[in-house]
Amino acid sequence: xxxxxxxxxxxxxxxxxxxxxxxxxxxxxxxxxxxxxxxxxxxxxxxxxxxxxxxxxxxxxxxxxxxxxxxxxxxxxxxxxxxxxxxxxxxxxxxxxxxxxxxxxxxxxxxxxxxxxxxxxxxxxxxxxxxxxxxxxxxxxxxxxxxxxxxxxxxxxxxxxxxxxxxxxxxxxxxxxxxxxxxxxxxxxxxxxxxxxxxxxxxxxxxxxxxxxxxxxxxxxxxxxxxxxxxxxxxxxxxxxxxxxxxxxxxxxxxxxxxxxxxxxxxxxxxxxxxxxxxxxxxxxxxxxxxxxxxxxxxxxxxxxxxxxxxxxxxxxxxxxxxxxx
Amino acid sequence: xxxxxxxxxxxxxxxxxxxxxxxxxxxxxxxxxxxxxxxxxxxxxxxxxxxxxxxxxxxxxxxxxxxxxxxxxxxxxxxxxxxxxxxxxxxxxxxxxxxxxxxxxxxxxxxxxxxxxxxxxxxxxxxxxxxxxxxxxxxxxxxxxxxxxxxxxxxxxxxxxxxxxxxxxxxxxxxxxxxxxxxxxxxxxxxxxxxxxxxxxxxxxxxxxxxxxxxxxxxxxxxxxxxxxxxxxxxxxxxxxxxxxxxxxxxxxxxxxxxxxxxxxxxxxxxxxxxxxxxxxxxxxxxxxxxxxx
Numbered sequence: 265x266x267x268x269x270x271x272x273x274x275x276x277x278x279x280x281x282x283x284x285x286x287x288x289x290x291x292x293x294x295x296x297x298x299x300x301x302x303x304x305x306x307x308x309x310x311x312x313x314x315x316x317x318x319x320x321x322x323x324x325x326x327x328x329x330x331x332x333x334x335x336x337x338x339x340x341x342x343x344x345x346x347x348x349x350x351x352x353x354x355x356x357x358x359x360x361x362x363x364x365x366x367x368x369x370x371x372x373x374x375x376x377x378x379x380x381x382x383x384x385x386x387x388x389x390x391x392x393x394x395x396x397x398x399x400x401x402x403x404x405x406x407x408x409x410x411x412x413x414x415x416x417x418x419x420x421x422x423x424x425x426x427x428x429x430x431x432x433x434x435x436x437x438x439x440x441x442x443x444x445x446x447x448x449x450x451x452x453x454x455x456x457x458x459x460x461x462x463x464x465x466x467x468x469x470x471x472x473x474x475x476x477x478x479x480x481x482x483x484x485x486x487x488x489x490x491x492x493x494x495x496x497x498x499x500x501x502x503x504x505x506x507x508x509x510x511x512x513x514x515x516x517x518x519x520x521x522x523x524x525x526x527x528x529x530x531x532x533x534x535x536x537x538x539x540x541x542x543x544x545x546x547x548x549x550x551x552x553x554x555x556x557x558x559x560x561x562x563x564x565x566x567x568x569x570x571x572x573x574x575x576x577x578x579x580x581x582x583x584x585x586x587x588x589x590x
Numbered sequence: 591x592x593x594x595x596x597x598x599x600x601x602x603x604x605x606x607x608x609x610x611x612x613x614x615x616x617x618x619x620x621x622x623x624x625x626x627x628x629x630x631x632x633x634x635x636x637x638x639x640x641x642x643x644x645x646x647x648x649x650x651x652x653x654x655x656x657x658x659x660x661x662x663x664x665x666x667x668x669x670x671x672x673x674x675x676x677x678x679x680x681x682x683x684x685x686x687x688x689x690x691x692x693x694x695x696x697x698x699x700x701x702x703x704x705x706x707x708x709x710x711x712x713x714x715x716x717x718x719x720x721x722x723x724x725x726x727x728x729x730x731x732x733x734x735x736x737x738x739x740x741x742x743x744x745x746x747x748x749x750x751x752x753x754x755x756x757x758x759x760x761x762x763x764x765x766x767x768x769x770x771x772x773x774x775x776x777x778x779x780x781x782x783x784x785x786x787x788x789x790x791x792x793x794x795x796x797x798x799x800x801x802x803x804x805x806x807x808x809x810x811x812x813x814x815x816x817x818x819x820x821x822x823x824x825x826x827x828x829x830x831x832x833x834x835x836x837x838x839x840x841x842x843x844x845x846x847x848x849x850x851x852x853x854x855x856x857x858x859x860x861x862x863x864x865x866x867x868x869x870x871x872x873x874x875x876x877x878x879x880x881x882x883x884x
Contacts, residue, residue, distance in 0.1 A: 331678070337678050384867045385867060388866070388867075390677060391621070391677060391681065392821070392866060394678075394681070395817060395818075395821065395866065396863060396866055396867065399814070399859055399862060399863055400863070402814075402855075402859055403856070403859045403860065403863060406855040406856045406859060407856055409852070410852040410853050410855075410856045519682060523682065555689060555690075555693040556689075556690050556693050556694050559686040559687070559689045559690045559693075560690065562682065562683075562686045563669060563683055563686045563687065563690075566673070566679050566682055566683050566686075567669055567672050567673065567683065570676075570679065
């Protein structure tokens with residue numbers, strides 16, 4: 265197929281035929297249709313894995329947005345999961361509201377809570393923000409253990425679950441797809457431009473009379489919305505909440521997914537999460553070797569293919585070659 | 591009195607833990623997030639050398655320290671060297687190396703390797719027995735920790751300020767290009783810094799570990815304490831690091847005495863978060879004070 269429709273300017277296309285239209289739509293349609301038909305082909309166990317992968321995909325999306333578009337490397341994904349999960353679970357356990365009603369409230373509540381907690385840290389940058397955000401989940405865990413509130417170390421079990429398995433699985437998949445395309449749209453709007461400006465040179469943005477803190481707060485709020493939804497959903501998926509909602513897995517796996525999928529592409533981290541979670545599940549039989557293998561993958565990508573898979577495939581897809589037979 | 595004596599021991603322990611990391615990250619700006627893993631690894635190696643290969647204690651310590659410095663060298667030479675100047679990648683890659691070491695220690699049954707299960711791993715004390723100081727009984731190991739810690743801090747501060755190698759370590763942190771123009775081989779210097787830092791982590795491990803069990807989880811805690819002390823104290827400032835470790839050591843002991851052992855970790859992490867929020871460039875740091883925050 266003639267792929268010359270891609271003008272040199274990134275993201276600008278001159279379309280003149282249905283073939284060319286198809287060329288652009290194909291990858292996007294493949295992703296949506298692929299994600300939506302995948303559950304039909306899997307058995308019960310792998311459907312659960314797919315749900316977990318969806319949660320990691322949301323976290324990876326949030327991580328990518330914050331790291332590549334705002335310049336905040338947030339290692340505290342577990343904090344978003346934890347605050348969303350706890351709010352939703354507690355509402356369900358103490359007030360007896362149904363899961364479908366708790367999840368939206370917890371998404372909003374958890375996002376507001378974690379944004380408020382992170383506001384003082386937003387003045388920091390680079391490694392300082394990374395460390396602080398890494399410590400918040402630990403701090404939350406220690407506080408819950410020390411005060412033994414919210415069920416303490418054992419957590420609360422027997423929470424309400426979602427009506428049936430199809431609701432469970434399509435809820436998360438649809439949210440992932442919507443979030444992905446919404447954020448892709450968002451980063452190309454004015455706000456995305458300002459956020460990228462903050463990443464590259466915050467003093468210049470400040471000098472243009474733009475309040476950078478308020479924009480950072482908005483970005484963190486969006487990322488924590490995704491994470492809190494994941495957390496709220498998770499606590500109802502397993503009908504259980506506990507301090508393992510603040511576990512380091514939720515902070516580390518999304519980063520690995522982003523690195524593997526390609527930082528800054530937004531779709532890459534999502535695909536990375538959908539690839540890594542089943543992989544780590546398949547390696548479950550190896551016990552601790554799983555983490556080791558998975559760190560080797562991470563190091564391999566970061567050292568030998570730092571652009572990530574999606575950037576690579578994107579380049580290959582748009583590249584056109586003319587082979588002449590001589 | 592109890593608080594004073596044990597608080598001091600605690601603080602010097604923190605200082606020892608942070609020493610190697612401060613040299614590598616604080617002074618030469620290479621994030622070695624495998625610090626905690628090397629700490630645990632050295633403890634484990636020494637244990638195996640003593641018990642499985644029946645070497646004598648000093649020899650076992652010596653060999654494991656050499657292995658630690660070689661690991662530091664390898665991490666830099668094969669991984670970090672490709673990522674210089676990309677802070678996020680450096681952090682992620684070295685942290686992944688640390689995870690490989692720590693979780694690898696838990697493996698068992700592969701090639702006859704026994705693995706790392708249960709709380710049975712302890713190193714023997716250097717000298718048994720205890721002594722009464724100010725009405726509190728302290729065993730000799732804790733006194734050795736204090737002595738070793740103070741000696742190492744003074745030694746390191748002299749090393750980085752008055753020797754050629756130490757000065758070149760500081761030079762590549764401040765301005766790599768200018769240092770290169772003055773004839774400092776930045777890759778070699780960074781490699782040496784990594785290997786000294788890893789050996790220091792190992793030294794801290796063999797001094798401190800006789801007081802308790804060796805577990806893989808310690809690796810994470812050691813890393814976080816080292817990081818916190820290094821930053822709270824201020825990058826490149828040895829006295830800042832000492833001050834920070836005393837701050838953390840005493841706040842931990844005081845909170846245990848006042849509120850109970852439950853609150854130890856809460857107060858510790860809370861203090862770190864609070865100081866980082868209020869003064870991210872560190873309490874005594876002068877390097878790059880304005881670049882760290884908006």
